[in-house]
Amino acid sequence: MQVVVLVKLVPSPEVEAALRATLRVVNDAANWLSLYAQCREDERDRSRMRLQAAAYQELKARGLSAQPALHVIRKVADAYRSRAANMKAGNYGRRDSERYRRIAHTPLRFRPTAAQAYDDRCLSWQYDARTVSILTSTGRIRGVPFVCSQQALKTLTEHRRGESRLVHRDRAWFLVATCEIPVKPLNTQPEGFLGVDLGIANIATTSDAGEPFTGKELNKYRRRQVRIRAELQARGTKSAKRKLKQRSRREHRHTTNTNHIIAKLIVTEAERTGRGIGLEDLTGIRERVRLRKPQRVALHSWAFAQLAAFITYKAQRAGVPVVRVDPAHTSRMCSWCGHTEKANRQAQEVFACRSCGVVAHADWNAARNIADRALIVWAEVNQPHAADPSGDPAVSPPLPSRVDDRQSTSISS
Structure with a gap:
């Protein structure tokens, strides 16, 4: 699998000036080529092959050597191909909309410091x-x-x-x-699944009876950043805008580091116990969920997609299977008796089944449901029916079981 490694260059002032000039030259050439590509009516004329045939010599005349010229051609061709795919998918609105027409008739621009x-x-x-x-x-x-x-x-x-x-x-x-990076062979016979419930108050809660990965400190940090961001935006000076950009990237790095730590702990536990990982399929949750205004900031700054992506790629490297399940009613269904009712979720942290009387931490109960669903999905897809030698109808192999801790339940903090 492919991963990226970021290293920091420590150039002298002379080398830094040369690097800056290089980016300026290649991006100026990319902007010229982008304007040329925009003038082509046929989308096929914006392919790598046709752009290279039409503009390679001109790029060389602009001071680019062979390989940088080819990279510029590829960068422009890929940018127009991405734009065409977004237009076709309707990401820029309907074809007769003003936004669609404006984007379709505007050449793509590259910043002077765009990556090369x-x-x-x-x-x-x-x-x-x-x-x-x-x-x-x-x-x-x-x-x-x-x-x-x-x-x-x-x-x-x-x-x-x-x-x-x-x-x-x-x-x-x-x-x-x-x-x-080479990956370990996938564990095709997991000893059950570790369910992971993603949330805002608790960033992640596993189906094991342990403490959740609380988001208290991270949410406190984000609220502080929101206050500082509002103060800087009210100033509107150049210095304030520069600090806004710095703080935005600092907050992003802080959140990314937290998600890396949580993902590593979850994958390590699943690998150690020979289990797979069950995750909710939260695609489109921001469009589906209706929240009050104070809660919208928390939802839209919640990097659950990043955490799920980190868990997925770390699990792939470790050979741990990951299964996505339907998140519907995981927080309302009792993981002991299966009774589903809205009233079961009495508070943010409290789950109390109206049928069997079980009381548990709400996120833990949801994580157990996710683990059970992941087990079923995995069995349906990866455990084909085995024919019985006696000629009887096909029967399924037994599912791996997880420990059912019914002995005592309590509200964990």
Whole structure:
């Protein structure tokens, strides 16, 4: 599977000026080529092959060498192909709408500092010295130092494949390298499933009888960021706008780090116990859920999709199966007797079954339901019926069972 590794370049002022000039040259060329592509009426004239045949020599005349010119052509062709796919999917509105027409008749623009791809002909790595040799508009520059963690360096050394991207962000220079990571064989006979209920008050709760991954501190941090963001927006100065951008990225990094930690703990537990992972399919939840205004900020800043993506790719690397299940009524159905009723969910943390009288933490009860549904989905898809040697009708192999802890239930904090 493919993952990316981010390393930070530490260029001298002269090298930094050369890198900045390089991005400016390639993006100016991309903007020229984008204007040329926009003038083509036939969408096929915007393909890589036809753009290369029409504009390769002109890009060379603009000061680009062979490989950067090809990368510019590919960048423009891919951008127009993405736009065409979005237009076809209706992401820009109806064909007769003003927005659709404006986007369709406006050439795509590339920022002067937009990222540029580098292949092994333009970029070489010296891992032991922690330096790179990179091609710029003024020639090849060798010995540009970079910094990264030991784990990132190990991943680069062993698994780097394909292209890297030069990125200028927050007054710093980065290389985003693509690595091809080998994955463990998938566990096709899991010993049950670990259900994971995703939420706002509790970021994640597993079907094991343990403490949930509480979102109290993260939500407190986000509320503080909302207050500071409102104060900076009220000022409206250049300095305030610069700080807004910095804080936005800082908040994103903080949330990403939290989700990485939670995902790693969940996948490690599933791998250790030989189980799979059951997740809710929350596609489109923001459009389906109706909330009051104070709750909308929490929902739209909730990075549940990122956490689910982290769990999925980490599980893939560990060979742990992941099953998506229908989330309908998981918080209202009793995981002991199966009784489903809206009144079962008495409060945000309290589940009390009106049929069998079980009282439990609401998120834990939902996680147990998710684990049961994941077990059923996995059996339906991955456990085909085995023919009976005696000639009787086909019978199914027994499902793996999970521990049913009925002995005592209580509201956990």
